[in-house]
Amino acid sequence: MLRALIYGLTILHLGPGIAFALLAFGCDQPEPYLGAVCGKAGLSSFGLLTMGAWLVLVVALAASRLVQRARTSAPPNTTARTLALLAVLAAGALLGAAGEWLSGSQYWFLAIPVALALGWLLLANPLACTAESQAREGTAGPSAIAASARSAQKSGRRQNPSQYIGAMDSDASIRFFETQFQRQVRQTDLSLNPFEQQALPYLRGRVLDYGCGLGNLAVAAARQGCSVVALDASHAAIEHLRQVAHTESLPITAAEADLRTYEVRDEYDTIACIGLLMFFDCPTAFAQLQQLQAHVRPGGVAVVNVLVQGTTYLGMFDPSSHCLFARNEMRARFGGWEILRSEYQDFPTANDTTKSFVTVIARKPAVRTAA
Secondary structure (H helix, E strand, O other), rough: HHHHHHHHHHHHHHHHHHHHHHHHOOOOOOOOHHHHHOOOHHHHHHHHHHHHHHHHHHHHHHHHHHHHHHHOOOOOHHHHHHHHHHHHHHHHHHHHHHHHHHHOOOOHHHHHHHHHHHHHHHHHHHHHHHHHHHHOOOOOOOHHHHHHHHHHOOOOOOOOOHHHHHHHOOOOHHHHHHHHHHHHHHHOOOOOHHHHHHHHHHOOOOEEOOOOOOOOOHHHHHHEEEEEEEEEEEHHHHHHHHHHHHHOOOOOOEOOOOOOOOOOOOEEEEEEEEHHHHHHHHHHHHHHHHHHHEEEEEEEEEEEEEEEEEOOOOOOEEEOOOEEOOHHHHOOOOOOOOOEEEEEEEEEEEEHEEEEEEEEEEOOOOOOOOO
């Protein structure tokens, strides 16, 4: 909101300034350069040029924002790139038309091919888009996952990138949640669940939300000042989160990823993994938990929530790939950490079944030790 206000005030002030400069330098000549307006009354010319300048500035700003969004979003982002390219072309065409009308010179229409070339450099060139995505995350951010999978080439951060997309689409649990997330977006059911409410007070600094779902926790954390990297396998959930982050100008980087094989490289002040690990087979769940622990900074906090043994509601699981933790196992896996909170919760579900959860919130020792 503040950024939009700043942009609006800037454009509001630039319009009259540009109009004044054009009148001062374009009409104060023996043969006025701006013949189309110099013959009009001063106030009329000033108003016409001001409105024209506002229009060009608004279109240029919109094009710039669309280009930035397209360059930093993970593929598939064909729609975002197409809209951005059209906006760049519209800005070039508008500038060319305005220049030709004011000066009578058709050379101004060269702005259109220049805009087309600029659009290609910014959007169609895959190297430029990949570099921009990686720059947001330092060496190689989450946006590089999908870009690597799309091109089926190895990147510096990923092993066998082609596995990410296919594996995600075939997982029954992911299809289950994809449908659920789409329904929640339609119904605007975006409140924090009880586990996210427990986690929120502990989130600070740079946060990784590993298995973010619709991103309700990521949004809440960003609103209170955190910088968030949010990852999930659901396309619907990530697209929704990107839209919210863009609308509110929140510091959130959201990307689709197969979290069973995702390799975390950066360190975070807080890592939250809520309601995810039980959807992996047990060896994968244990390995990913260990990886997450290893990438919490010393003195940082991990928030982990899983289903445990005693759960009888299994409808959302892939029969060949899930893991119910032993009831005391999660706490034991945080040996050496300061346990800030450890809580079991049972929830009745359909057909007299039960979901049994454990939530562990723990602080990593300030001195580096093995996770």
